[in-house]
Amino acid sequence: MKIAVLGTGMVGNTLATKLVQLGHQIMVGSRTANSSAGQEWLRSVGGKGQIGTFADTAAFGEIVLDCTNGANSIEALRQAGAANLRGKVLIQVGNPLDFSKGMPPTLTVCNTDSLGEQTQHEFPDVRVVKALNTVNCDVMVNPSSVPGEHELLICGNDAGAKAQVAGWLSEWFGWKPESIIDLGDISNSRGTEMFLALWVRLWGKFGTPHFNIHFARGK
């Protein structure tokens, strides 16, 4: 499968590398066609991929993994281009975290709106699915590295897109279908993005980002 990975940070690199290992055709996009971060990633996978601009990459992919820095995702997606994204499933992994005032970060949007909603609103023809944004990238691609039961939260307006994404997350990374909780429409991004305010503090408390939440349920 031809998969576009937007963003050359740790999250984009980790997902792109895992998908290369699985035999997919991967292009990794950044602001410039030949970014040093992109070249470094390409070397790390022995050249088994491509790099390009956000627009090149969005045009290349049958599906798009948006791993851009959440505080700048809308601008990055504008550079990717609505025409290149149209009709495609876009898995948005990033959170709108603002680290400019130190740790722990705040959110650039929350409570009455979310990055997921802003993205769907700006790109109405894109099938936006918010997913993977509640776990560290090592956990994203290897959920069994965290012992015991734990869950992933997804949301989006397009039921078909969500079903496809859930299937891919199982196939690619080993997320158990019963561990993927569909919260409903994209407005539920408010819930999963605002969870980050707790997540970043737990990261500090636990001293590791390698944890995840499990929902224990009574009657």
Next chain:
Amino acid sequence: MKIAVLGTGMVGNTLATKLVQLGHQIMVGSRTANSSAGQEWLRSVGGKGQIGTFADTAAFGEIVLDCTNGANSIEALRQAGAANLRGKVLIQVGNPLDFSKGMPPTLTVCNTDSLGEQTQHEFPDVRVVKALNTVNCDVMVNPSSVPGEHELLICGNDAGAKAQVAGWLSEWFGWKPESIIDLGDISNSRGTEMFLALWVRLWGKFGTPHFNIHFARGK
């Protein structure tokens, strides 16, 4: 022990009733000395308690459980009176939820501030501990009603107060000491209060408020 319970909503009633059953001396406070909600609670426990104004109640308690509606807690605590609260441990259970625009609610304060911080700031001589605000009241008083491991998050500026609160939560309700996670100072209320944005959506998804979070941890 003389315990003040501020608030005659479901949360205050549930905690007050459980504490009466445990043999504590309980006063439940509301805006007026003889509120119908207060009278109803008093009847429900066979008269084994007292009711009064917020100020009467705060003066009565050796410790204070703030179970007021989070959107109005600061005003309720002003009515309780700084002099009546001074030096006491105040366990703040409420979240600043705004239900005025329907479900799911938003938060009246979040991201760069929190109700916990506002409370500590307004009442610097009170030993504020944010606790129990991440679970439904039935789970608060009976954590074993939710099967498996699951955790409670607390925070506050006063280490001694937090240790006392953790001890009481174990003694009163059966929270296992190892299940109580101290996130640090009161600014961590931002994390636990913002978790409510996810909690309310999970409540809708699961169709029950009787769940809790467990943190599965890797390396």
